[in-house]
Structures are given as C-alpha cells and as structure tokens.
Amino acid sequence: MPAQARRIALPRAARIGIATAVTGAAFALPLVTAISAQAHTAPAAKPQQSNSSTADAAPAAAPQQAAPAAAPVEQSYQVVGGDTLSKIADAKQVEGGWQALYEQNRSVVGANPNLIFPGQKLALGAKAAAPAEAAKPAAPVAPAAPAAAPKPVQTAKPVKPAPQTPVQTKIEVAKPATPAPVTVAGVASYVSPVASPKLGTAYGVAGSMWSSGHHTGADFVVSTGTPLRAVAGGTVVKAGNGGAYGNEVEIKLADGKYAQYAHLSSIGVRIGQTVTAGQQIGLSGATGNVTGPHLHFEIRTGAGYGTDVNPIAYLRAHGVAI
Structure with a gap:
C-alpha cells in the first residue's frame, strides 16, 4: 500500500457523532472562557455608610450684642x-x-x-438709669444623647395648699413739715410779706387822706385772713392796736431797719419775741382807717412814724421778686 494517507471509511453514524462532539467543543470554549474571566474580576467597592450615631454638632450661636445703655x-x-x-x-x-x-x-x-x-x-x-447687663454668649450645643426608654408616667398626688394668714398694712400719713427760713452764707434771707404778692396803692402817692401828705407804705391786695410773714429775722417791738393803723406789728430787723404791718385782723406774736424770715406773725384784715381789707406795709429807718422809705425798693434790693 502506498505511503500516503488513506481515507478511513467509517460508518455514517460514527461520522455524525464525531462532528457533533467537535461542534460542541467549539461552542463551549468561549462560554467557559467568559465565565472564567468574570470569576477572576474583583467586585466594585461599595460606598461605606457611617456607623457613627453621634449627631452633627450644631454651629455655635453668634454672640449677642449688649443692650444699649438706658438714656438719662x-x-x-x-x-x-x-x-x-x-x-x-x-x-x-x-x-x-x-x-x-x-x-x-x-x-x-x-x-x-x-x-x-x-x-x-x-x-x-x-x-442715669442702671446699665443693662451684657448678654452672655450662648453655650455650644452638646451632642444629643441617645433616647432612653420611656419610663411609666406616675401621676403626682395633689398638694393641699397651706392656709395663708392675711397681711394687714398700716398706712401712716406724714405730718406736714414746718417751713424753715433759708439762709445764704449765714445771713438771714428776705421774703415777701405775703405769698403771691399783688400791689395796690404804691409808696409815695400824694393825697390829703394821709397826715404826711403822701402814702408812707405800700399796700398789698389780700383778703381778710391771709397769713402775713416776717420779711427777715428780727425782734418784735410793737404788737397791738395802733389807732389809724388798726392792729399792727412792728419788727426791728437785723440791719437796724423797722418793718411795720398794719390793719391786721389777728396778731400772732408778742413784744420782745424773736422771729425768723418767713415766720407767720398774724393775719391780714381791715382794722383802723381803711376802705377795705389789705396789708399796709412800711420800712422805716426809725421806730416812729415819718421815718419811712420805699418798702418795695428795699425788698427788691434784698433779692425779693415783687
């Protein structure tokens, strides 16, 4: 037989089996290769989730500004x-x-x-009003603690209030203070002979109704019963009826002048008594030769009639506003 390949005759069934085996092997090879590649590929890393149970810290509160100082x-x-x-x-x-x-x-x-x-x-x-306290900065917020298991609620027993004793308030009414004369640098001050003075007939007005031919004092328009005051500190030298002057009071002042009050309805001082500026010496009226209630007031250089000077000018020179 020649030395070359010879076709081996096989039965039909054998040939079909061989072909089928070859075809299956060819199909299975790529499938096995793909599966092997997937098996050797590393799985993708998953994002990690934080297991921390601590709450995010709250941002620190901004410091509060101090309240502005209160206005005076x-x-x-x-x-x-x-x-x-x-x-x-x-x-x-x-x-x-x-x-x-x-x-x-x-x-x-x-x-x-x-x-x-x-x-x-x-x-x-x-x-100035009391300064307001500067506001303190808010404390940082602490992390929230894990919630504890709820405890059973216990109902508190009502507390019986203790009996209260009524408080009695005693109201005391303050007594009015006695007015004291004001002194300036140790020298007795001067005041008007009446409060809220309103002038009537002025000093020096000529007329036959006055024996000297003129008005020797100044009249203050007041109703009967108006309090009369010592214009300055001094000593009482007259206190009684003075004829045409009616009830009169005369005070020798510290500077040597004499203050004379006429037509009083009531006299409140006695001869020899020492008085201070502003002290009440009597009440106005309409005694003596008058046409109606008023105060006739004189300033004299001596104790007797006819030594008069302008009383309004004298008081103004001593700071009395009339």
Missing part, C-alpha cells in the same frame, strides 16, 4: 406749701445742694432764691 432720666419736683430750695435739695439729695438747684431753675424761681411758690415745677437734674 430727667427728674423734676413740684413745689408745695412750706417748701424751700434747701429742704427740696436735702430731701431729693440734689448734688451741689440748694445752690445747684437754684442755678438749674433760675428761670423758674427768679432773682430771689428764697422765694418759691406752690405749683412751680423744678428740675432736679438727670440721673
């Missing part, structure tokens, strides 16, 4: 009967005393610091 409060006081600048300054603790109080209220009081009237409103100066 202007204080005032309304004058009542019997008040003086010295008493008001002491009672209201005015810095600088009555002198500072007078300088602050000169436009209200006028040229005479010793003459103030009920109803006048005096400024006491401004006092």
